[in-house]
Amino acid sequence: MESTSGKGTLGFRELLSLAVGQVIGAGVVTLVGQAIGVTGRSVWLAYVFAVVLGLCIIFPYIMLSSMIRVNGGNYTFVATILGERWGGMYGMAFTLNSFACGMFGLGLGTYLNALFPSVNIKITAVIAITLFWIANMLGVKFMAKIQNVMSACLLVGLAVFIVVGLFNLRPGTFDFSSPEFFTGGASGFFNGTLLLVFSCTGQSFIVAFSKEAKNPRRDVPFAIIAASGVILVVYGLIAVVASGVLPIDQVAGKPLTLAAGQILSRPLYYAFIIGGPIMALATTLNSSFTVFSRPFHQMARDGWFSKKMAVTNNLGAPYILLTVIYIISVVPVLLNFSISTITSNSILISRISDVVAIVAVICLPKRIPDAWENRYFKISKPAFYALMIFCLCVTLFVIGLSLRNLKPTLVIVTVVLITLFFIYSTLRQKSGKVQMEKSYELQ
Template sequence: MGSQEAKLKKVLGLGDLMGIAVGQVIGVGIMALMGVAIGMTGKAVVLAFVVSSVFTCITIIPLTIMATTMPTTGAQYRYSSLLLSPKIGFFWMLLFIFSKVTIAVYAISFAQYLQGLVPGIPIMPAAFVILTVLYITNMIGVKTAAVVEKIMVLVLLLALGIFLAYGLPATNFAEVFNPKDMFPSGFIGFFTAVGLLAFATGGATSIAELGGEMKNPGRDIPITIFGTTLGVGVLYALMAIVAVGILPIADVANKPLTDVARTILPGPLFLFFIIGGALFALATTLNALLTWVTKGMIIACEDGWLPKSLGVVNKKYGTPHRLLTLFYIIGVIPILGGVSLDTISKLGLGVLLFAAIIPVIAVTQLPKKYPELYAKSKFKLPPKVLMAVVVVSILLLAFQSTLMIMTLPVKIMLGAILYMIAAGIYVTFAKRKNPVLEMEEVLAVVPLAAEVEESTTFN
């Protein structure tokens, strides 16, 4: 098969995927948006993290089922195309591309923490430099990026462990759950925080996009997605307890964790937390994002929705260098435009959550269109249970998306809505140049888990 997908190197083991997933999940959500969430819901932020994690675990079930049953590159685009229709798949892709304005969030947040460590460093150049460095890292190969990711994740987890080791013993737990400091903005404030924290608790499903580069996707995908989501959810709840249990709410609302860390940590450990915790958290998330963000567009180029030359994979490094450059530019534009983190976060997340409804609906067609394939899956649900999970997932995603988009500035909110309408109109009349691959052709590139040798190592 002469597709660009076939040129991707199958080099990722469970350890690589766990590193990428943890790096993706632990990032801007905890380091930059913790204070914002506290401002929205006070000390109920601990509960907000728990609820957000539960919501995430529910909404990731459909994608995990599909990724385990038929692992593939560009998972969400391909599932939407194969199980619903090619036009719906391309509509999902257009929404996904727009949502990646959030690339700038990670780079800008990194620069802000760096400025707190070294006053005087300008935000824009620093954000541009970190984005450029990680862009180059991913240009030279996914395995290189995965190795860098694992190293940074180990340092990151050590830094967060130190934060908890010093913070939990110093926490006033009676004050953490004091009702008078909870829900200052009521129901809307709490659930807006829950939705925003999807930035923190979500993200592990992104490894489904790397199915074409995994050694044993059927086994590793569910382990990575659920293990990472639950494990990081517990970590976040503990960090939230420290965040609201050390200083008064007024001192931590709408602020990063810098002041809390400075209060509980000795000088050298504070420095290590800022570098190894905050900076590495943001860098690992951005690095992980650049590792997988291009995969769906490779398939869209193969299908003829986009120029095939755009999705060319570099023969030497096995990376889609042109698509990677496109997303690099998408990330650079908000940096140069000076758009606020709050606006970028809500805009990108709101559109992404809306787009996520499409592959969730797609899973309902999997047992119908490919019953034998579904029967062999290592992770599946009875049809009625699956349908119930899909309905709940759609309601949760729609609710959170609406909260994000409706709380944007009016002009930006209208711009986002108009973009989605325009994308729908364009897709209605657009024509692709090539036929979408059938399932048999997909599996010729990415074998089922059952066909992978049992001797596959956890590396």
């Protein structure tokens, strides 16, 4: 049995930077216009509700990180609490997120191509993915330093859009009686909130960095909470500007770049595109290599895959696994694979995985009583269980509503994949090759 003990290198500032970079992605650039299309100028209220709902979904991760430090991210505690087979299934489902790195790279290429039409989207995507793969190969500390700089650029780029936009709002932007408010009624507002909610949960992924945190039980949960506060303000203001500088019929269904092009001078427009959507994609891509490799790494150590895959370089980076994620990201881009459907599948599987993770957190006080006694937030057990059950109900409710907008084929593929993952984890466990380490600690 091996512990994860060791001196961490990431403080609150680095963790907050990673959380903000992970949660603010290109979704805010593309989804706001779609939400405006169903609810009009009340989109900023929809974002407020979406952030609150998102916080309900990820609150169990806040409680988890306040109790234990985990080496393999969410995989570690699911396997520890619910058993090896569930942990194996959860870990393999989570690894499907790696396909998203290819989409992030293509997004970067697309935005750069919009600024400089001579830029080749695919080549730019491969170069971007390669650069961040190298950054992660140089260790978490180096990757976090880059993240700090890019996150600052991201906030500056979005601030340019917000500040200039607030001085160019049309009359009646905050007039609740305006026909441009709640254009789709209560149903439209609710659908807009549902559309935005899953762009408000990415900050929970920094649980994967608790191994490197200096004070994980305090800094990881507070970084998640602080990142939620940041996106509440940033997303809300972006939505105000996006829906308030032009008539609703001109911005409905359109990306932020349309409104930005109308209110920003050419130099500021370039600053916004580079500092906003491009940095949003870059920060998410940068941190995703470590976030997605962490469960892979611990699973290899535990025997779900060949243990040779778990080896690290002298900077502590699991170079084989990082390279696997690199290949998963680059090959579909080069071969023109339609990875959007695969990415959609991974998103749905991730939401279902959230349910498994929340159930594990609910069982944590009973299975590891020392972790409960070790908790940073000293709430009572009745309050804890009530909050966790509420979060579980909210997650199930949101998933149920999301299924209405998915194609039956996508749902079937998801069920098949989860079934295959569970069969593999059951067979692998019975083979005797799985020997799980103790990959968590209480201090």
